[in-house]
Amino acid sequence: MVFYHFGKYILMLKAVFRKPEKMSIYKNEVFREMVDIGLGSLGIVSIISVFIGAVTTVQTAFQLTSDLIPKSIIGGITRDSTILELSPTICSLVLAGKVGSSIASQIGTMRVTEQIDALEIMGINAPGYLILPKLLGGVIMIPLLVIVAIALSITGGYLAGTASGAVSSAEFIQGLTTDFIPFTLVVAMVKALIFAFIITTVSSYQGFFTKGGALEVGAASTKAVVISCIAILVSDYVIAQLLL
Amino acid sequence: MIEVKDIFKSFGDNEVLKGISADFKPGVTSLIIGSSGSGKTTLMKNMVGLHEPNSGKVFYDGRDFTAMDTHERKDIRQEIGMLFQGSALFDSMTVEKNIRFPLDMFTNESKAEKLDRVNFVLERVNLAGKNKLYPSELSGGMMKRVGIARAIAMRPKYLFCDEPNSGLDPKSSIMIDELVQEITQEYDITTVIVTHDMNSVMGIGEHILFLHQGEKWWEGSKDEITSTDNKELNDFVFATKLMETLLKK
Secondary structure, eight states: OOHHHHHHHHHHHHHTOOOOOHHHHHHHHHHHHHHHIHHHHHHHHHHHHHHHHHHHHHHHHHHOTTSOOOOOOOHHHHHHHHHIIIIIHHHHHHHHHIIIIHHHHHHHHHHHHHHHHHHHTOOOOHHHHHHHHHHHHHHHHHHHHHHHHHHHHHHHHHHHHHHTTOOOHHHHOOOOOOOOOOOHHHHHHHHHHHHHHHHHHHHHHHHHHHOHHHHHHHHHHHHHHHHHHHHHHHHHHHHHHOOO | OOOEEEEEEEEEEEEEEEEEEEEEEEEEEEEESSSSTSHHHHHHHHHTTTTTTTTEEEEEEEEEGOOOHHHHHHHHHEEEEEOOTTTOOOOOOOOOHHHHHHHHOOOOHHHHHHHHHHHHHHHHOOTTTTTTTGGGSSSSHHHHHHHHHHHHHTSEEEEEEESOOOOOHHHHHHHHHHHHHHHHHHHHOOEEEEEEOOOHHHHHEEEEEEEEEEEEEEEHHHHHHHOOOOOOHHHHHHHHHHHHHHHHH
């Protein structure tokens, strides 16, 4: 069963990358999806990121009880855990819920109301027209959201650390700038790209092959989120193993 | 002209179509009728390529549609218009955008030319001035008429209608039937309608195909349908009290 779905998913991707009928229409759709996915998710990503950074700083400070360890390490830990794990992974899990369920229900509704059949009858490559703009919108905007999330997490950590007195401003900044490995940013971007691909294509697959009515659209949407989250966590581990 | 030759279609062990053959001529409104589960919608879906037949052929003016790959089918699909049972309008687009959509995708006409075409087809279906409405703001009958307008926007050679008057009141049903028949004759389109509505059969049934349990059971016209001695067809035709009463009169 898993192989059946995987094969069908690969065939769907093959259809997605077929030559578009009219580039100008696809271009407009990509911009629309970029606004939907990017700007539409900026609020939730910002709120989550600030609090993730704040909590990471406060909890790290709480665990550093030894006077032998300099407090500046809090800044370093917040920076690395934010860049390597928290921002790309937590943001992507949240986006799997927000963007993924929206994609699956949107395409699923089009399937059960015969709108996809209508596209096919017109001679339009339905997977390409419906999924490619979402895929491109996702892989362009989700890494940008992750960059914003990293910046806001570190800012949140700085504010929480200094406001609570757990770490001074100078110590936090010293920790941030000491022993920084730029490659961690590359890892974060690789993760964001792969997670974006997973969120958009897995959700599209669930929506595109929905059968039935409103209940099945809801079920497809739930399945899209669950499978996307699992795939994100598995690939997170694989990327960490391969790149670090 | 559309020729269907010996179409077989199964879903698992369930054999839905058992060797259907028929010819559908241009300028003639052809109706595929039959009770629920007789295979009429499946036959239409096989004809337009939404389903693939297990065996058999479909020819569009001599072109073997069943032997074509996706790319080759694209050309024929641009000659096909289809009205779906639920209209299948794109709900995020206005009426105008719905009708303009195939024109945007496949033609290089200017904006003004496309707008002219949209206005022309909207006028043709008696919906002039409704350009900016969304499908959710339309009644069932209006949605069907927008569906017809979208289907004829590309000047199709073949028109398929799946239960065009399901869910409509009798007056709107007649209006849709007459509209489809007028368009068929006016533009010499090969029109195939799937229905189980006897009003449509008696109103526009120039060529009728009766399916029973996946087989072609009877073929003829509305003038012949009430005088046949085919038991299954009579059971279908005279299932309603209205038809029975009319015949007695």
